[in-house]
Amino acid sequence: MSLNRQAAIVDISHSIRPQDVFQAAFLLHTAWGYFPEGTIHIVVVDPGVGSGRRILLLKTPRAYFIAPDNGVLSYILAEISPGIVKGEASFPELPDDLRMGEVPSGVEAYALTNARFWRQPVSSTFHGRDIFAPVAAHLSLGVPMAELGEVVSSVLVFPIPRPLITDKGIIHGHIVHVDGFGNLVTDVRAEDIPSGNLIIEAGGHRVRGLSPSYSAGGELLALIGSSGYMEVAAKNGNAAERLGLGVGDAVIIRKLRGGQGCGYS
Amino acid sequence: MSLNRQAAIVDISHSIRPQDVFQAAFLLHTAWGYFPEGTIHIVVVDPGVGSGRRILLLKTPRAYFIAPDNGVLSYILAEISPGIVKGEASFPELPDDLRMGEVPSGVEAYALTNARFWRQPVSSTFHGRDIFAPVAAHLSLGVPMAELGEVVSSVLVFPIPRPLITDKGIIHGHIVHVDGFGNLVTDVRAEDIPSGNLIIEAGGHRVRGLSPSYSAGGELLALIGSSGYMEVAAKNGNAAERLGLGVGDAVIIRKLRGGQGCGYS
Amino acid sequence: MSLNRQAAIVDISHSIRPQDVFQAAFLLHTAWGYFPEGTIHIVVVDPGVGSGRRILLLKTPRAYFIAPDNGVLSYILAEISPGIVKGEASFPELPDDLRMGEVPSGVEAYALTNARFWRQPVSSTFHGRDIFAPVAAHLSLGVPMAELGEVVSSVLVFPIPRPLITDKGIIHGHIVHVDGFGNLVTDVRAEDIPSGNLIIEAGGHRVRGLSPSYSAGGELLALIGSSGYMEVAAKNGNAAERLGLGVGDAVIIRKLRGGQGCGYS
Numbered sequence: 059m060s061l062n063r064q065a066a067i068v069d070i071s072h073s074i075r076p077q078d079v080f081q082a083a084f085l086l087h088t089a090w091g092y093f094p095e096g097t098i099h100i101v102v103v104d105p106g107v108g109s110g111r112r113i114l115l116l117k118t119p120r121a122y123f124i125a126p127d128n129g130v131l132s133y134i135l136a137e138i139s140p141g142i143v144k145g146e147a148s149f150p151e152l153p154d155d156l157r158m159g160e161v162p163s164g165v166e167a168y169a170l171t172n173a174r175f176w177r178q179p180v181s182s183t184f185h186g187r188d189i190f191a192p193v194a195a196h197l198s199l200g201v202p203m204a205e206l207g208e209v210v211s212s213v214l215v216f217p218i219p220r221p222l223i224t225d226k227g228i229i230h231g232h233i234v235h236v237d238g239f240g241n242l243v244t245d246v247r248a249e250d251i252p253s254g255n256l257i258i259e260a261g262g263h264r265v266r267g268l269s270p271s272y273s274a275g276g277e278l279l280a281l282i283g284s285s286g287y288m289e290v291a292a293k294n295g296n297a298a299e300r301l302g303l304g305v306g307d308a309v310i311i312r313k314l315r316g317g318q319g320c321g322y323s
Numbered sequence: 324m325s326l327n328r329q330a331a332i333v334d335i336s337h338s339i340r341p342q343d344v345f346q347a348a349f350l351l352h353t354a355w356g357y358f359p360e361g362t363i364h365i366v367v368v369d370p371g372v373g374s375g376r377r378i379l380l381l382k383t384p385r386a387y388f389i390a391p392d393n394g395v396l397s398y399i400l401a402e403i404s405p406g407i408v409k410g411e412a413s414f415p416e417l418p419d420d421l422r423m424g425e426v427p428s429g430v431e432a433y434a435l436t437n438a439r440f441w442r443q444p445v446s447s448t449f450h451g452r453d454i455f456a457p458v459a460a461h462l463s464l465g466v467p468m469a470e471l472g473e474v475v476s477s478v479l480v481f482p483i484p485r486p487l488i489t490d491k492g493i494i495h496g497h498i499v500h501v502d503g504f505g506n507l508v509t510d511v512r513a514e515d516i517p518s519g520n521l522i523i524e525a526g527g528h529r530v531r532g533l534s535p536s537y538s539a540g541g542e543l544l545a546l547i548g549s550s551g552y553m554e555v556a557a558k559n560g561n562a563a564e565r566l567g568l569g570v571g572d573a574v575i576i577r578k579l580r581g582g583q584g585c586g587y588s
Numbered sequence: 589m590s591l592n593r594q595a596a597i598v599d600i601s602h603s604i605r606p607q608d609v610f611q612a613a614f615l616l617h618t619a620w621g622y623f624p625e626g627t628i629h630i631v632v633v634d635p636g637v638g639s640g641r642r643i644l645l646l647k648t649p650r651a652y653f654i655a656p657d658n659g660v661l662s663y664i665l666a667e668i669s670p671g672i673v674k675g676e677a678s679f680p681e682l683p684d685d686l687r688m689g690e691v692p693s694g695v696e697a698y699a700l701t702n703a704r705f706w707r708q709p710v711s712s713t714f715h716g717r718d719i720f721a722p723v724a725a726h727l728s729l730g731v732p733m734a735e736l737g738e739v740v741s742s743v744l745v746f747p748i749p750r751p752l753i754t755d756k757g758i759i760h761g762h763i764v765h766v767d768g769f770g771n772l773v774t775d776v777r778a779e780d781i782p783s784g785n786l787i788i789e790a791g792g793h794r795v796r797g798l799s800p801s802y803s804a805g806g807e808l809l810a811l812i813g814s815s816g817y818m819e820v821a822a823k824n825g826n827a828a829e830r831l832g833l834g835v836g837d838a839v840i841i842r843k844l845r846g847g848q849g850c851g852y853s
Contacts, residue, residue, distance in 0.1 A: 059596060059598070059623070059624050060622075060623070060624040060625075063596070063624070066324060066328070067598075068324070068332075076768075076769045076770075076824075076826075077824050092325075092452060093324070093325070094324050094325040094328070095325075105802065105803060105824060106801075106803045107801060107802065107803075108800060108801025108802065108803070108804070109801050109803045109804060181812075181813070181814040182800055182801050182811070182812075183801065183802060183811065183812075183813050183814045184813075184814030187622060187814065188814075238341075239341045240341075270373055270447055271371075271372060271373025271374050271447045271448065272370065272372065272373065272448060273370060273371045273372075273373070273374045274373070274374060281447070281448065282446075282447075282448075283446070283448050283449075284446040284448045284449030284452065284453075294341075294342050294370060296341075331589060331593070333589070333597075357590075357717060358589070358590070359589055359590040359593070360590075503606070504606045505606075535638060535712055536636075536637060536638025536639050536712045536713065537635065537637065537638065537713060538635060538636045538637075538638070538639045539638070539639060546712070546713065547711075547712075547713075548711070548713050548714075549711040549713045549714030549717065549718075559606075559607050559635060561606075
């Protein structure tokens, strides 16, 4: 606000677990699209602050992103170019599973290097305050990206978790997020789920079929959440606490064989 | 902000307990009057999201409210028309104690039905994002209420908790809110309390008289809080933890008989 | 916003522990300088609300402050005039260690007394809402300070904690803040620390030397944090939990004698 008094500043979340780059990446994935076109998103989940890690500025067709080069933009890049970060049937270990991915066409990527646009002195522990925010302000005032840093052609990404689907059509999904209500959000998307009668298994419990809403199912229920991913919820309760499950744990979807109710495949 | 870049968006609270419609209703009651005239208040405590519950748009003499039809506007309506939700000497069970109440004169009420003003696609689990917020934006830009939905003449309300006052003048109040400091806010209003020497009982402890401020009483004290309700507080401490009391529990006010200190009525 | 629709309102923190005037003072000290010149900072950590305590309005060379006269502006005043609140080699007990300090030159100080600029009726428990915020709004609209209250020449301050440095050069510091990551921020400033090989002791653990960043040290590390104070951190962990330390506890810095690694002084 010292540089651009007209900027509208919105906090998406202050509840990311410390150093949890994956959680930040997933939340950004589910939130950024609901902001106005041209929004500058600043991501300050940055356990490597002050080390040699680069700071990225990305321009995608609808938004800008300023973030450390630690994988936190993996979902954003996968939305544009699913190939950049091939999905794997497992949950990523960070930072071990990071690899270089090529910046897809349609995206401009820079590493911030021009200290002229940074607050001085720059601390070694809070680049969000000293670099990310001032650069975002200058960008919002029209400074060209090419003045802020240097073009890069590849960035660090992690493999996006995706469900494993067996030959028999059994879907082995992963919990990727536990929301503030304790709902267990999985990596299984609406389009991954076959039609027909389903059994969803989580933490030793079984749920029959998808519910249309939180209030329509039984005590334990599964539904397609507001970001298009299947989640397991406890009616007026906390599914994570009740099932003792968390991020990385499995949720399995089976299709009922033959007629309804005659057994499980 | 995508629809109305000039909107000023203020978050009242992100600390409502999940599904706690009563807590949301009480907080709204104590906060809305301090916002500018014409403010649009959006209430997204909505355990029935995606079910058949209606979404309400109310225009009162000083403000607009967009909320699910689940009783969360009961206090707002009772401020305008105390008769709509007769107080009862008990704490409401929700949703069991909901009933239909007539919209009072001076209030315009609509059910949101015109999907043209909603974000598409509409999820079944997050109408705050997909319906409430876009409708509020259109309303702020001057779209007439009659275009957004259809007039309704009655809405769901719960009975507002009120203290029971016995023939002998003993006031049986209820704790309706525990604030962030652990103060126990009751349904006893300043005007319910007789003058004279009082004994306030809560959780087996007795407090003598009302204090003018948090720092003026003893270790445990009672005073009229900033919303006009009597509360029980622990000096520089947490009354809820110290007394083991919470929402729905009793607080009793007795008037001392005769001269000061000569006994309890 | 009812009085000044153009005001930009930013929340610094809602996470101050109840009644913790020292924590509020320290956070204000580390945050205020990053706001635009002329910002009006409102501090509502006010356990004495409704008592006879004064409400202060300070104008410093770069900002305004509205706060109760309970010591919460001690660091602000010490930044301008280190002499006003002599540092002592101990952690202050509040409110016992409060004393009157003279307002330094370059600072204008008023006690808010003109109820014409307050919201009516004024509660006895929430002056932030009824006095501080309306006065800030009027001030932002150009009302002269002299209309809002009366000049005062001294205010309550506590002694700023400072490390004790022994004849042998051993630095006995205090933990003054535990941040949201569990990092232990001390009162030892970068300029207090001698060059050379250091051993930092905290909670029975020893750390060798200062790290350039959180990711550069060992499992337990010490560094100069973003506000210029030395802090002890656990790599990707919570130092406060791991060491069982908190505000007021000791951190000791010794210089290694002679050659590197040949023993502790």
